[in-house]
Amino acid sequence: MKTQSIVAALVIPFVATLAHAGDDAMLSEARNVAMSLPPKLLASLQEEIKKSGPEGAIPVCKDMAPKMAGKLFQETGWKVKRVSLKPRNEARAIPDDWEKAALEDFDRRAAAGEPPAQLEKGETVGSEYRYVKALPVQPLCLNCHGPVDQLSPAVKSVLGEHYPNDRATGYSVGQIRGAISVRKPL
Template identity: 40%
Template sequence: MKALLRAALICTLPFSTTLSADDHFAQRLQDSREAVQSFARALKGNLQSVLQKKGPAEAVEACSSIAPLIAMTKSKSYSWKISRTSLKLRDPDNAPDTWERAVMEQFEARKTKGEDVSKLEYYEVVEMDGNRMFRYMKAIPTLEKPCLTCHGSNLRPDVAAALDKHFPNDKARGYKAGDIRGAFTIIQPL
């Protein structure tokens, strides 16, 4: 009887370890989703406030300082790297690395096949500089409002001038509602 119990215990040990690892992985995914939602809410709330109080040209100036500050604050609060990136950059500091570029190209292919942009996400564990990292990306859909105010084709002259002043190498214009504007990206050390 003891031998049978010992055998049963030995047989279930690998499964309990796997379940624990899967639970840990699922928790990282959930935490990443929550971090992205928190980042998006903070960014959108700040931008909408400035848009309503001061207008779109002032929102460009606010965005140039607010967005990096939000990314830094969220990164510190989670002890991860949390940022945004795009295939059409506004701020060169947000340039994608090789992994991010490949994921965004995958997002574009999935969008072309009909997937809902607001549901596009990707995650995996990768090796970076000899360390295992959990990486997560969530596509940023372009909405009619407020996104196209500063990212569309028909920009007001004062908005275009503010963009030229704050982002002289801006490529993040000409979007249409439903396009992939970029992506939130997270790196969590394991």
């Protein structure tokens, strides 16, 4: 073996391992950022629903969620958004091609029996690291994302006012409502 190929044989796997370790570090960073949002939202939703009913909790999903996402970006450098195959807010929740493919894959895997709360995908795409995590429907979500005939009149009226093209109803518990999507330049 020539010296050159010996060096290559030693160095290439080493570089490959480094690249892999970099991806693993990005994955756990992305996962931490993405997972920090839903528990806070859930707690605020619970609190507001108790205090002022589901229609009173709408600002949590409408205003507080994007505000928290903006704050996360400032603190971590990760861009955070929520996307869905059936978006309520057309201005911010329509998935791009990469997100759409991931969401479709999540739906297939959930239908095949994988626990929806565990569905995630993270990878380097071009010059960014991208990560999505599925958001499964829990009983509380049905107040605003359940079948239309089961929404309260007050919720229906507020949703109708803000989201004339709302597609985010008709869900049942365990389905995937959408995903948290985070991205950061490498």
